């Protein structure tokens with residue numbers, strides 16, 4: 158899902174500021190599908206200015222050159238600004254919610270795992286636990302894999318959001 | 330001033346300077362048809378909404394202004410989908426207004442409801458669903474702005490019936506800032522550093538070609554192009570969308586490249602060491618197999634659409650900007666490097682003399698390149714063969730038509746063999762005299778586009794060169810033309826076949842002809858023309874061609890249709906087989922013997 162072994166990362170993050178208008182998501186999704194660009198994940202959220210929303214799109218750069226994806230996106234009239242974030246230049250976060258089937262004797266193991274990852278137990282049933290983790294996507298992947306050993310009943314991931322890493326000089 | 334949404338729409342179109350629109354009413358757009366009665370705008374009632382869309386395209390292509398079409402919801406709107414897609418592919422500015430069911434009914438599968446903004450999202454530059462009457466003037470102004478600036482294209486405004494009926498207080502957006510387009514900023518001026526690098530490549534080129542596309546026409550850059558070509562002494566090819574952007578009679582003109590381009594234009598690009606692409610998009614019909622296209626060429630790519638740069642071919646220098654502004658900046662950069670205007674270069678292939686002591690004075694000579702180009706032209710001119718007493722050749726019809734028409738005649742084509750013969754055998758001398766469907770290849774384009782072109786340029790003779798198959802798709806609009814007294818002329822190259830498909834079946838499917846025969850006289854085109862209020866003429870032999878054309882040219886009070894019965898078996902040459910390399914261009918069989926492989 159994230160980087161392909163030791164090579165170049167397969168994904169790239171685009172942070173896209175769009176007008177908060179009906180149909181904008183369809184325009185973006187339609188563009189990706191008709192041009193054959195692949196999306197790994199897409200997150201939509203309002204911004205502090207109600208006229209705009211922000212899409213965080215993780216694109217598969219093997220499906221099309223990044224430059225082409227950006228230029229085509231930029232042509233959409235409702236797209237106001239695009240910033241490209243190379244994975245190494247970004248802080249990325251993703252949230253995972255998982256319900257795990259776990260009986261009383263093994264409950265402690267799962268809670269311990271959640272503790273190690275600094276996640277949270279958000280709901281407890283008789284033979285189930287719902288846990289949460291917000292972290293960088295690779296860590297979330299690891300967490301998901303380890304939870305898998307216990308039997309995941311339901312899983313939701315948000316797709317990633319990202320912001321540029323801050324430099325060491327003062328911002329102006 | 331209080332207006333209804335419908336009145337505001339018409340007033341907005343008037344304020345925008347619209348003089349004509351093409352359309353057909355229906356339930357959802359009814360409110361808007363009422364104020365048309367008192368409007369200064371001429372409304373042309375079509376017989377099918379596809380006709381309205383293509384008329385608006387023809388109008389736009391000859392005038393450079395946005396064409397306007399108006400349709401009702403549901404089927405009215407879906408009937409205009411083909412013209413929208415066509416205009417999108419050919420970057421033609423179009424504003425389509427569609428009626429929509431009332432906002433309260435949207436999403437309920439109401440009568441004649443269709444999500445036309447959803448349907449046309451991928452084939453418009455942008456579209457709008459207007460939900461408040463007070464948004465109408467701003468939306469109309471924004472629609473025209475988006476359609477006509479940057480890379481032009483079609484837009485659609487979907488107008489629900491209750492919005493048309495609602496009241497609003499009239500205003501007109503004063504400035505561009507009032508259009509509410511925070512994400513729309515076309516880049517028109519090229520980057521000076523890139524222009525300087527382009528000038529360097531131009532001064533170093535030994536085997537250059539100016540690869541001219543439709544963007545040059547749209548930018549009104551033909552004068553700048555002429556100066557660039559003459560000053561540099563570079564040969565020019567004009568793509569299917571750019572015929573007329575550079576005069577065919579000019580010694581620097583090599584004609585059309587591409588799948589059915591001439592040998593010299595195609596091969597010059599293949600052997601070039603520099604391609605200067607101006608408002609062209611490296612379409613597959615031009616490049617053939619991309620990996621084998623112009624392998625030795627460095628590329629300068631000028632386009633107003635940043636997404637075109639590097640989409641197909643990575644250029645050495647990419648310049649985003651309006652073709653006219655960029656070419657003019659390039660001319661300044663060349664001047665600074667010692668290559669200024671030189672009267673001695675006008676209508677020659679020699680190019681300007683460089684100012685002594687400058688880089689331009691020592692640029693490579695291109696004599697060898699020109700000698701090569703002239704040798705190709707001599708060996709592989711466009712060619713067809715006629716036998717005495719044999720069938721009428723379609724190329725003969727086009728040549729005769731050209732010979733008997735003034736050079737400012739507007740020629741409009743359908744899609745197929747006849748289109749290619751028109752583009753090859755017509756000699757284009759002026760911009761905006763060629764109207765055709767390039768990117769989409771829409772059969773049925775010619776008749777309505779010719780009507781729109783004639784409405785846009787009533788001072789010009791407009792000849793449609795159409796196929797028998799194409800004609801049958803949209804001929805009903807000749808009834809529109811008769812009713813509205815729009816005297817277009819249509820030459821049907823009636824080969825009784827879906828000829829282009831027949832040609833592919835002959836060449837690539839072992840002559841297994843599948844569903845391509847149409848018959849020469851079903852329908853009877855002369856009677857059909859007469860039934861629609863046109864004059865119908867038939868010409869069956871070479872001798873009948875010129876008299877038929879002269880008769881048609883003498884009629885200026887109604888449309889004319891000439892049914893030219895042409896050779897059913899004639900093929901278009903040269904031809905680069907689809908997906909093949911341009912090096913594998915197939916010339917006319919009589920030229921194939923002893924073809925020199927370069």
Ligand SMILES: Cc1ncc(C[n+]2csc(CCOP(=O)(O)OP(=O)(O)O)c2C)c(N)n1
Nearest residue numbers: 745746747772796797798799826827828829
């Ligand atoms: C709407 C549409 N349908 C099908 C085609 C495929 N097509 C391309 S050329 C052609 C034949 C056109 O026949 P005609 O108008 O008689 O022209 P000709 O090639 O015979 O000159 C066809 C069917 C098309 N381009 N457009």
Ligand SMILES: [Mg+2]
Nearest residue numbers: 796797826828
């Ligand atoms: Mg035909």
